[in-house]
């Protein structure tokens with residue numbers, strides 16, 4: 001007798017960037033290029049809402065470190081002020097190299113843990129552009145946040 005085999009869910013491969021996703025990366029690069037200040041603004045972000053609008057942000061570093069705000073949060077804040085809850089279809093962050101690192105380019109970086117929580121809270125179906133060697137890829141926010149924090153009774 002054949003034992004029933006449990007079907008393994010097919011592991012999704014990370015998706016490649018569409019033209020619109022590439023444009024989002026470019027928007028994040030332009031944001032930090034125009035506002036870069038060593039030790040103050042080094043990360044740019046761009047998010048596309050579910051309504052198709054693009055918002056950019058840069059990080060706000062602070063003398064008191066815990067007051068610093070990530071670029072993704074600034075972009076999300078701008079989107080919420082303008083549109084309210086329009087969801088996050090896609091989001092990306094890029095880091096500008098320091099002035100003495102002339103050999104480095106502005107490159108896609110992963111969202112920090114706090115931003116992963118924030119992005120998930122505002123849109124659990126959001127997708128994120130993350131580094132992947134030479135070519136960034138798209139992954140669902142849920143994949144970046146296994147066992148997300150919940151307040152006990154929530155499921």
Ligand SMILES: [Zn+2]
Pocket residue numbers: 070071072111112113114115116
């Ligand atoms: Zn962050």
